């Protein structure tokens with residue numbers, strides 16, 4: 001059995017963290033790399049960066065004092081960020097797209113490396129930085145390895161549940177996570193999962209006949225073409 005995909009991804013994070021500007025402030029050993037199981041198809045989130053400090057207070061407690069972020073400690077080491085990759089979607093990407101996604105998530109890390117989010121938000125400037133970082137990585141010979149072959153069973157580390165902000169007043173909230181919360185999961189890399197799953201429900205407008213394929217059941221929904229707000233005359237019906 002090959003190394004868990006999340007280990008290979010952590011190696012890639014380490015490689016990217018050795019490039020400027022990341023090498024000045026990113027400590028890859030304080031980034032936890034995990035994966036989550038996503039739906040089939042290429043649409044949707046491919047990776048995410050999770051923070052351990054709020055930007056408004058730069059602390060685990062939000063500026064208004066109502067929310068707190070859990071402690072994330074792995075083998076005694078305080079983790080600052082969690083980068084999660086969505087499988088199998090990420091496996092279908094080209095090496096270039098994968099490199100851009102790794103650069104993208106690292107760009108969400110603040111230069112203080114204190115667990116907060118960088119102030120730069122998604123947009124054109126962000127995307128052009130991502131591309132130039134992927135270029136720089138390629139020039140430096142940094143590339144993601146082949147993560148999985150079609151039909152192969154791969155393993156990955158997952159953290160379940162992912163550490164989430166909790167209300168400070170909630171006595172039942174999870175306040176601390178450690179290596180015992182990491183589970184080694186397996187996944188068959190099925191090439192058929194490149195395609196999105198067929199819709200489970202198809203709804204139709206009784207007036208204009210427009211069809212709405214959906215993965216989930218709709219309750220109070222009417223046709224968006226016939227009325228911009230909910231209108232019972234155009235209530236969608238299941239076909």
Ligand SMILES: [Zn+2]
Nearest residue numbers: 104105108122
């Ligand atoms: Zn992002």
Ligand SMILES: [Zn+2]
Nearest residue numbers: 205208223226
């Ligand atoms: Zn309609």
